Every structure is written in structure tokens, then in C-alpha cells.
Amino acid sequence: MKVLVTGGGGFIGSHLSEAHLERGDEVWALDTAPNLKVRHLLSHPRFHYVKASVLDAEAMEAFVLRCDLVYHHAAVVGVEHYVDDPFNVLNVNIHGTINALRLAHRHGKRLVLASTSEVYGRNPKVPWKEEDDRVLGATTMDRWCYSTSKAVGEHYAWAFQRMGLEVSVVRYFNVYGPRLDKIDVGRVITIFMGQLLRGESLTVIGDGLQTRCFTYIDDAVRGTMAAGLVPEAVGGVFNVGDDRETSILELARTLLRIGGRDPQKDVRFVKQEDIYGPRYEDIPRRVPDITRLKNVLRAAPRTSLAEGLKTTIDWFKRETETKPALTSSAGESPRP
Numbered sequence: 636m637k638v639l640v641t642g643g644g645g646f647i648g649s650h651l652s653e654a655h656l657e658r659g660d661e662v663w664a665l666d667t668a669p670n671l672k673v674r675h676l677l678s679h680p681r682f683h684y685v686k687a688s689v690l691d692a693e694a695m696e697a698f699v700l701r702c703d704l705v706y707h708h709a710a711v712v713g714v715e716h717y718v719d720d721p722f723n724v725l726n727v728n729i730h731g732t733i734n735a736l737r738l739a740h741r742h743g744k745r746l747v748l749a750s751t752s753e754v755y756g757r758n759p760k761v762p763w764k765e766e767d768d769r770v771l772g773a774t775t776m777d778r779w780c781y782s783t784s785k786a787v788g789e790h791y792a793w794a795f796q797r798m799g800l801e802v803s804v805v806r807y808f809n810v811y812g813p814r815l816d817k818i819d820v821g822r823v824i825t826i827f828m829g830q831l832l833r834g835e836s837l838t839v840i841g842d843g844l845q846t847r848c849f850t851y852i853d854d855a856v857r858g859t860m861a862a863g864l865v866p867e868a869v870g871g872v873f874n875v876g877d878d879r880e881t882s883i884l885e886l887a888r889t890l891l892r893i894g895g896r897d898p899q900k901d902v903r904f905v906k907q908e909d910i911y912g913p914r915y916e917d918i919p920r921r922v923p924d925i926t927r928l929k930n931v932l933r934a935a936p937r938t939s940l941a942e943g944l945k946t947t948i949d950w951f952k953r954e955t956e957t958k959p960a961l962t963s964s965a966g967e968s969p970r971p
């Protein structure tokens with residue numbers, strides 16, 4: 636099988652590309668980023684890295700044409716972008732998705748669209764089933780632009796499905812693992828990781844009682860591949876995540892424990908406004924209902940948080956020592 640992964644130079648895309656190569660497939664990873672996260676794949680005879688933007692439909696078309704299956708994972712991701720550059724988030728996530736869907740539809744290719752738990756917004760009724768309501772704040776809060784951009788992509792997916800496109804949507808819940816961002820930027824685990832590796836206190840935003848369901852990358856990739864390969868997945872939307880809830884404080888303490896530090900003393904609490912400014916709003920709880928992931932995709936998560944974090948810490952330690960370019964965030968917006 637021939638597979639196109641847009642955003643294939645990113646965290647999930649690089650793992651997905653690797654998993655398809657292991658399955659014996661040929662993979663084109665299309666991305667605007669440098670090829671740092673797929674450097675280990677560049678010499679593989681069935682792997683091709685294409686430096687192009689999903690905003691450039693003409694450039695993308697040649698690769699959609701030669702593939703059987705498209706994973707659309709290219710997106711502008713990360714809270715810092717939602718608050719700093721909402722235009723870029725909306726533009727890439729909406730127009731890039733329309734381009735990918737239109738091309739897959741035009742050439743009769745199956746497509747898996749990467750979406751997010753953020754589409755449920757702050758719906759207080761957890762666990763969230765795929766058909767549950769989206770509960771969002773005002774459009775003047777930039778914070779909601781990512782959620783909205785992804786939901787617009789989903790609407791377009793269903794619109795193209797009516798016109799004959801074979802499409803499925805996966806909504807990820809805090810996926811983590813090796814190659815997740817650079818330390819100090821991006822998501823909570825990489826921010827904690829930088830602090831942990833430097834021997835600093837871990838900064839917990841607010842009281843740390845907000846929860847997330849952390850999903851190990853291998854589990855997310857199994858769910859995603861099933862969405863692309865299982866016939867019953869066509870036309871479906873799937874929560875792809877672990878349903879075990881972990882508070883941010885608990886996450887910090889678990890990381891400290893694994894890292895051999897004091898889980899009680901080495902935590903520092905900071906105010907949310909000091910980090911993201913007044914235009915950000917956190918979600919207190921985010922929990923998926925994973926009945927469909929288990930019953931339709933047959934891809935229940937298998938990796939415990941402790942096991943996944945240990946592998947992730949070991950990877951970041953090793954890479955920081957040997958290949959700092961992949962993990963160092965020098966020059967990028969550091970967090971307190």
C-alpha cells in the first residue's frame with residue numbers, strides 16, 4: 636500500500652509513517668518542517684520526505700495521486716499558537732484541510748482526518764462520546780480558534796463524504812511519547828521534561844487539579860491506522876485516547892518520581908494568566924468515551940502512564956545528550 640501522511644514530519648505523523656513502513660508500505664511524508672523527526676527514516680528505500688505546504692494544493696496533488704490512503708495530520712498545533720497567531724492556526728487548519736479533502740475526493744482516495752479532543756470545548760459532561768455537544772466560549776477568546784478550526788475541518792469531511800469521499804476522523808487526547816515537541820515548548824509533558832532534566836522545580840499552572848487523559852503514542856498510532864485500514868471505520872468519528880484521568884499535579888509528581896526527585900517538594904505553582912495571558916481559558920476535565928475505539932477499531936490503549944513516561948524520559952535524556960537539535964528549544968519561546 637502507498638500512504639501519504641501530511642504533517643509526516645511532526646510528532647504523530649513521524650510515528651505513523653514509521654508504523655506504515657514496518658507494515659511493508661511505501662510512505663510519503665509531506666511537511667513544511669525540517670526533517671529532524673524523521674532523520675532516522677530518510678535512508679529507508681520506501682520512505683520519501685516531501686517539503687511542501689498543505690496550502691499548496693498543486694504541490695500536494697502529485698502525492699495524493701500516487702497514494703491509496705491519505706492521513707491528514709498537518710496542522711498548526713500548540714497553545715502558544717492559539718494565543719499568539721490565531722490567523723495561522725485558522726488558515727492552515729481550515730484551508731489545508733479543505734485542500735487535502737478536495738484532492739482525496741477528486742482522486743478517489745480514502746482519508747483519515749486528525750482532529751482533537753478540543754472540539755468538545757468545555758462540555759462539563761465527561762466522559763465525552765463522539766456525538767456529544769461542543770461547548771465553546773466567545774469568538775473574542777483566541778483560545779477557541781484551534782477547536783473551531785478542527786471542527787470546521789470535520790464539517791468539511793462530512794460534506795465531502797456526502798459527495799462520495801471515504802473518510803474517518805480521529806480525535807486525539809493528549810498524545811505523548813518520544814519526539815513530542817522540543818523541551819520547554821509545546822505541550823505540558825515537554826515543558827515538564829525540560830524542567831525535570833535540568834533539575835528545576837516543575838511549574839504547575841493553577842492548582843494542578845485540571846485533568847487530562849494522556850495517551851501513549853504507540854496506542855494512538857494503532858487507533859489511527861485502524862481508522863485508515865478497517866472497512867467499518869469509514870464514515871466514523873473516533874475518540875483516540877486513554878480513558879484514565881490524570882491531574883496535572885499527579886503528572887508532575889509521577890514524572891518527578893520516575894526522575895528520582897522529590898514529588899512533594901519539587902513542584903512550583905504558577906498563575907495561568909502569567910503564562911498565557913488573560914485570553915486563555917483552561918478546561919477542567921477532558922475524558923474520552925472509548926467504546927468505539929475498542930469495539931470498532933479494536934485498538935484499546937495498552938500502555939500505562941508510568942511505562943509511557945519512563946520511555947519518554949529515557950528518550951529525551953538520550954537525545955538531549957547526543958542530538959540536541961531535536962530536543963533543544965534554544966531561541967524558541969521558553970516558559971517560566
Ligand SMILES: NC(=O)c1ccc[n+]([C@@H]2O[C@H](COP(=O)([O-])OP(=O)(O)OC[C@H]3O[C@@H](n4cnc5c(N)ncnc54)[C@H](O)[C@@H]3O)[C@@H](O)[C@H]2O)c1
Nearest residue numbers: 642644645646647667668688689709710749751807809810
Ligand atoms: N499530539 C496530540 O496530543 C494531539 C491532540 C489533538 C490533535 N492532534 C492533531 O494531530 C495532528 C498531529 O499533531 P502532532 O501532535 O503530531 O503535532 P506536530 O506539530 O508535531 O505535527 C504537525 C505537523 O504539521 C506540520 N505543518 C504545519 N503547517 C503545515 C503546512 N502548512 N503544510 C504542511 N505541514 C504543516 C508541522 O510542521 C508539523 O510537523 C494535528 O492535526 C493535531 O491537530 C494532536
